[in-house]
Amino acid sequence: MAAQFSALSRNKQEDLDFMRTYQPQNQEVNHLRILLHGPVGASKSSFINSVDSVLQGRIMGRALTDALSGSSFTRKYKTYKIHKGPDDFYSFVFNDIMGFEKDTNTGVLEEDVELALRGHVEDGYKFCPSQKLTEGDEGYRSSPTLDDKVHVLVCVLPVGSVSLLSKEVVKKMREVRLATRDMGIPQLAILTKVDEACPESNKNIKDVYKSKYLKKQVDKFHMLLGLPQNCIFLVKNYGTDAIMNDDNDALILNALRQMITFGEDFLNDL
Numbered sequence: 001m002a003a004q005f006s007a008l009s010r011n012k013q014e015d016l017d018f019m020r021t022y023q024p025q026n027q028e029v030n031h032l033r034i035l036l037h038g039p040v041g042a043s044k045s046s047f048i049n050s051v052d053s054v055l056q057g058r059i060m061g062r063a064l065t066d067a068l069s070g071s072s073f074t075r076k077y078k079t080y081k082i083h084k085g086p087d088d089f090y091s092f093v094f095n096d097i098m099g100f101e102k103d104t105n106t107g108v109l110e111e112d113v114e115l116a117l118r119g120h121v122e123d124g125y126k127f128c129p130s131q132k133l134t135e136g137d138e139g140y141r142s143s144p145t146l147d148d149k150v151h152v153l154v155c156v157l158p159v160g161s162v163s164l165l166s167k168e169v170v171k172k173m174r175e176v177r178l179a180t181r182d183m184g185i186p187q188l189a190i191l192t193k194v195d196e197a198c199p200e201s202n203k204n205i206k207d208v209y210k211s212k213y214l215k216k217q218v219d220k221f222h223m224l225l226g227l228p229q230n231c232i233f234l235v236k237n238y239g240t241d242a243i244m245n246d247d248n249d250a251l252i253l254n255a256l257r258q259m260i261t262f263g264e265d266f267l268n269d270l
Contacts, residue, residue, distance in 0.1 A: 037100070050237040052080075160197035198214050
């Protein structure tokens with residue numbers, strides 16, 4: 001965890017400048033594509049809103065979230081571009097996807113996540129938990145370009161839920177991880193809601209990487225999925241907050257910069 005902690009001391013403006021000037025070097029790609037996946041209630045949409053908030057300098061809420069539903073609130077495959085100015089966008093996009101659930105015929109299917117990774121799922125496709133998307137179906141892209149494919153896969157999970165994950169959900173996440181490995185796509189994870197899980201960190205959010213409890217959860221998650229600890233990041237999303245916080249921004253920017261760096265390395269190795 002030392003790498004993440006040291007990165008938090010980086011100048012915020014430097015990170016913001018990096019995001020603003022970043023452009024994929026691969027000429028076949030207009031936007032670096034980051035796919036977020038995880039169980040129901042993982043705060044995937046909240047993370048997208050939080051990144052948008054940091055880059056806009058004000059609280060944003062374009063990605064719809066829900067605090068009450070026990071099932072996945074996200075039903076469609078949706079691409080989120082973030083405005084850099086009135087008429088242009090940052091050179092990375094997020095894709096949000098339906099969450100994993102314990103029971104069969106509920107939540108997103110692992111096969112559909114793998115299709116999304118390969119670029120076969122069209123924007124706006126509504127997932128069907130009881131039937132995987134197949135060629136010829138509405139929403140299936142037969143000939144995806146490199147720009148359509150996913151360049152970074154990010155698992156999202158509330159840090160307090162690491163020990164509560166069912167065997168069924170872990171199995172689904174693990175299968176997606178292995179399929180992603182076979183495609184050579186880099187993988188990271190963000191553990192959200194650190195403020196709820198660790199009251200001490202909530203008092204001083206910049207100390208999250210000093211928390212023994214949070215370190216223990218990172219280690220547990222590492223053992224569950226096999227992701228290296230230095231690819232697992234701690235984040236507090238903007239939700240109930242009415243004002244921005246520089247220390248909170250640093251956590252979000254740190255995770256985002258690593259996503260972009262990993263994705264850029266992947267594209268450059270093709």
